[in-house]
Amino acid sequence: MLKNRIIPCLDVKDGRVVKGINFVELKDAGDPVEQAKIYSDGGADEICFLDITASNENRETIIDIVRKTAKECFVPLTVGGGVRTIQNITDLLLAGADKVSINTAAVKNVDLVKEASKKFGSQCIVVAIDAKKVSDNKWEVFTHGGRNKTGIDTVEFAKKVEENGAGEILLTSMDKDGTKTGYDVDLLKTITNNTNIPVIASGGVGTLDHLYDGIVKGGASAVLAASIFHYGEYKIKDAKEYLNSKNVSVRL
Amino acid sequence: MNVTIVDYQSGNISSVINSFTEVARGKVNLEVTSDINKIKSCDKIVLPGQGSFKSCADSLNKISGLVDTLKDFAITNKKPLLGICVGLQMFADVGYEEAETKGLGWIPGKVSRINNQKGKFKLPHIGWNEIEIQKESKIFKDIKNKSHMYFVHSYEFIPEDKSVISATTDYSSKIVCSVEKDNLFGTQFHPEKSDKIGLKVIDNFLNL
Numbered sequence: 001m002l003k004n005r006i007i008p009c010l011d012v013k014d015g016r017v018v019k020g021i022n023f024v025e026l027k028d029a030g031d032p033v034e035q036a037k038i039y040s041d042g043g044a045d046e047i048c049f050l051d052i053t054a055s056n057e058n059r060e061t062i063i064d065i066v067r068k069t070a071k072e073c074f075v076p077l078t079v080g081g082g083v084r085t086i087q088n089i090t091d092l093l094l095a096g097a098d099k100v101s102i103n104t105a106a107v108k109n110v111d112l113v114k115e116a117s118k119k120f121g122s123q124c125i126v127v128a129i130d131a132k133k134v135s136d137n138k139w140e141v142f143t144h145g146g147r148n149k150t151g152i153d154t155v156e157f158a159k160k161v162e163e164n165g166a167g168e169i170l171l172t173s174m175d176k177d178g179t180k181t182g183y184d185v186d187l188l189k190t191i192t193n194n195t196n197i198p199v200i201a202s203g204g205v206g207t208l209d210h211l212y213d214g215i216v217k218g219g220a221s222a223v224l225a226a227s228i229f230h231y232g233e234y235k236i237k238d239a240k241e242y243l244n245s246k247n248v249s250v251r252l
Numbered sequence: 253m254n255v256t257i258v259d260y261q262s263g264n265i266s267s268v269i270n271s272f273t274e275v276a277r278g279k280v281n282l283e284v285t286s287d288i289n290k291i292k293s294c295d296k297i298v299l300p301g302q303g304s305f306k307s308c309a310d311s312l313n314k315i316s317g318l319v320d321t322l323k324d325f326a327i328t329n330k331k332p333l334l335g336i337c338v339g340l341q342m343f344a345d346v347g348y349e350e351a352e353t354k355g356l357g358w359i360p361g362k363v364s365r366i367n368n369q370k371g372k373f374k375l376p377h378i379g380w381n382e383i384e385i386q387k388e389s390k391i392f393k394d395i396k397n398k399s400h401m402y403f404v405h406s407y408e409f410i411p412e413d414k415s416v417i418s419a420t421t422d423y424s425s426k427i428v429c430s431v432e433k434d435n436l437f438g439t440q441f442h443p444e445k446s447d448k449i450g451l452k453v454i455d456n457f458l459n460l
Contacts, residue, residue, distance in 0.1 A: 122406070198379070
């Protein structure tokens, strides 16, 4: 039976982790490579890096981090943030990323998704969608880290990226992100019901029960979380044992 | 011992290189190449593969002499070869991804899309799934039945002779996830991404 995945996400800015893990065993709380290794040793099913570096000049930095992490972590590594071109994707994959997530660029030009999935295979193309609720059961796609409205309906867009070859959707609720009040389960349910590719739930996790909701109520294939793991509230192992105790199958 | 990872433009092979490098350190010389002479003279071959069946088959055929060299190595000389993901699928006679395409024809069978029961099972089959060992295989030495391996694929290899199947995994049906036929080994899962247990599979292959 396919297991539900737990994916810790590390936000990286100018080569340093922004929301650092608060683990005592850490030598350097800002080093993304060291933190990724801790997660991977702790049983993370995948590792996700989100590069939130504002400038374009610093792309080399994330590539270097990916290169170092890939030599130490032998679980899948997804990298996103600022991916705009086929060349960006090539560089990340060559450095050792297994999947690349495309956000704003996929909204601007869905052909990038099509071209990338044809060139590298759907298995390594994730489309990250940032959605905000606009009315009952209606969500709009936002870009640029949630700053820009697009007027595009999230369900329509999710279907469109699937048709264009995306292998997975990383779905973040902008309303919930950072609130620690749980995923937007209605949004998740709507997207998982309307697409046939795996959906990764993101935005809003504050408790282990929220992970359960994302999988069981929202239908997500994987759950992504940042702060509950970073600050040492829970270890990956705690999350897995909790889900397992509630009959949600995970890799123990 | 010299082990060659065949670099034939079959998609992203960085992770294969990283994990084999990790396991091979200090005991095996590892080379990543498409050089026919180097492939001929090595002791073991790893055939990775990502993307579609068609793109991998086309890439194999594009390198002059590669298909014949691999055949001499694996079929005539019976030296160990491990195919990973689409690399395993290449063993088949034919694949149906994108277009009907001829494979290497080393293990009779076909590669077709997983029957996902009208959308009941999402495709690609992405994530960690348990392997059910069907027969003793040298690459599963010290690996427990029901170990978790990492999968990413939408197509499955269906061999005619079921006795080549060394493990299956359950996703809509019993999907073939590894084969062993004499000196030929193949995994549909990605040992290079399957944590310590995956590295053990690689280690077993290198220790053959």
